[in-house]
Amino acid sequence: MPPGITTLAADAPTLSAANTGFMLICSALVMLMTPGLAFFYGGMVRVKSTLNMLMMSFISLGIVTILWVLYGFSLAFGTDIGSVIGWSSDYVGLSGIGITQLWDGYTIPVYVFAVFQLMFAVITPALISGALADRVKFTSWALFITLWVTVVYFPVAHWVWGAGGWLFELGVIDFAGGTAVHINAGAAALGVILVIGKRVGFKKDPMRPHSLPLVMLGAGLLWFGWFGFNAGSWLGNDDGVGAVMFVNTQVATAAAMLAWLGYEKLRHGSFTTLGAASGAVAGLVAITPSGGAVSPLGAIAVGAIAGVLCAMAVGLKYKFGYDDSLDVVGVHLVGGVAGSLLVGFFATGGVQSDAKGLFYGGGLDQLGKQAVGVFAVLAYSLVVSAVLAFILDRTIGMRVDEDDEISGIDQVEHAETAYDFSGAGGGAALRTTASAPAPGTTAAPQTKKVDA
Template sequence: MPPGILTLADGLAEKATLSPANTGFMLICSALVMLMTPGLAFFYGGMVRVKSVLNMLMMSFISLGIVTLLWVLYGFGLAFGTDTGGIIGWSSDFAGLGHIGLTQLWGTTTIPVYVFAVFQLMFAVITPALISGALADRVKFTAWALFIALWVTVVYFPVAHWVWGDGGWLFKLGVIDFAGGTAVHINAGAAALGVILVVGRRIGFKKDPMRPHSLPLVMLGAGLLWFGWFGFNAGSWLNNDDGVAAVAFVNTQVATAAAMLGWLAYEKLRHGSFTTLGAASGAVAGLVAITPACGAVSPLGAIAIGVIAGVLCAMAVGLKYKFGYDDSLDVIGVHLVGGIVGSLLIGLFATGGVQSDAKGLFYGGGFGQLGKQTVGVVCVLLYSLVVSYVLAKAIDLVMGFRVGEDEEITGVDQAAHAETAYDFAGAGGGTTARRTTALGEAPTKKVDA
């Protein structure tokens, strides 16, 4: 939700009536954002080894269950209730979503509170799921589930209030985050680093090959993310009346395409090949980077942001080998770096003619907006990093965050879920062969495999 959506002229509040068109638009956008979590599961699931596929899928899917319930019970109230000191919100009417009128409007918008709540719920669901990619192959499922519950409570809900809540301190400062560069991507990327510092590296890191087991699955997941992201970004304006959502939609497509090409160009120059993994990762990097900026820049600015993010994120994924942290699926390289790039470049490329009149340096706005963006980036990064580390350390001390060595080598799928992703039990039982002759088909016979 972009800054300013709840601070329109007071006179509008008296005239606002429920809009069936905007309500339907936002329900569709909410469904699109929900689809992003299964898309993320496929994206991550294809990148891990066969023995961890189901666990990777479940680490995303479990967020749909846990975060949904916590959001209804108290999360929505903490993130978007009445402000207290710019730090946290609360409203007893939002607890359990039990005291909200069917047609009660959200602020000065023309959509019901229920619709806004479910839209924001989907953001809350996918954010902790993003963290899971950094921890592939080596964490206990129960520990991960507990971490999700604690993390959204003490990190995501407060940060969402800072950035998007009416009265949140970053909101009042004027930090622009259209759809989640700080609250979602920097937040998740910094948390991933904090947890990695606790759980350590996978067995065989930098020694054993850990290649993706299914690149088609990766491409499918990236495609679903790209599709769902239109709801993620365009829906964050909360209406479709003034063209801002359309600009956000266009910028999302443009930046994603530019980032994919930028990543592939860097990959070709650096490694000599255009890879499918690079194309998928570049697209996601572009989606991440344009998320905070899609309502502030022009399509040309979106191209610049996409190319810059594609190249810098491609460069950043290799840092784990230089510094020795095991970010399994490059959450830090893509989401943390991409979120930082997109958030800071608003301070350069904001035109002042889309969501607000805030201008970046290249459009005559000076360094003011860049300074605000820097404050938002640094504060969210440090808060999420430190608190995530503390939470992970506490869980590790109480119940252990990491699976045992034997379970890690055998595979987390069997240890945690008693299942395997692919059943090859019937593959070795022989095949039926047919020999074709000039007179027709010969009788079949059994050929042992």
């Protein structure tokens, strides 16, 4: 997927069982990231919104999978049309693809590349959902996903990774999705929340995470799956570039987590589990575009810088008054921008390509290209996402009623609750009676078994 690279093995254009198996495993790892994201977000919301948060991620697995097969793969990776979109009739319904047909000179089948890229398409709109927690109708969200991937994600994926896409041809380096995934999702989140407004009680009521263990579980699954997300994006490992990306993913994530915790300790006086989880995700986001261009020492710098910047950015919502519920803007938009721009400083010219950053004698050329990619995707996604949200809000409505939001979106939208507090067992529980002891005694309160 990196710009300027069209084949991995020009001298060996036959199917590689090793690379094919590797890419299938990476595809499964990326798929696991969406349930991991669901747990990460689900633990960060209040109890009354847990299931809705889980479902906002899971529904993307259903909707985007079908759209990708029908036309998404064709729009993103079909024959270039005007450097802005692709289209190949053979890719519609994946019906014209031979089972042994290789992808663009690589050593893996087209089907393998298609399913790997599908998992990227699935998780990107799911990332947006964290900014909209507690207040969006599930039907409206499902329709938004359908429209958004069609008019935003598929075209942007073509710009960045499709042969002939204008950012691809410009030479913008985005190894695994800093622009196409994270800036794209973060800018979309900002566009939507500016349209739909704040949660009831924003900046007034406590809106603390209800389950930090669930958050940590989700962060761990994301970290684990991200190795497939990043290392797999070289589509094989015949030359060791994927191995470098694997190492840099671990290194940058560790550095970002430590940097976030250090900032948090100095700023607020505590090391929090939420900070550790958020810092790790910030590092994963930042190294995604840059990890194939930098050395391990550069990865430490990228992670540390992103950890501090994202930790600072999450508080901006209180200063500027936009309600980014779970810090999608602060982590994914800011982290994606930081990681993409830092390529222009730390690219060594000795890993995925010969492009060098400012600190390695490359001048400002690559930084300029990175800036074009960053701000083009940011502006397009922000504006189009806001327009889509505005249309849906004015037609079918994006938000649940205020009373439903206060009482809990889980019960209203899904007729379920995440936790059953009525008691364990087969329908009976012990309850303490309210009767007072006789005067002058210290008898314990009476209990009796009642139906739960």
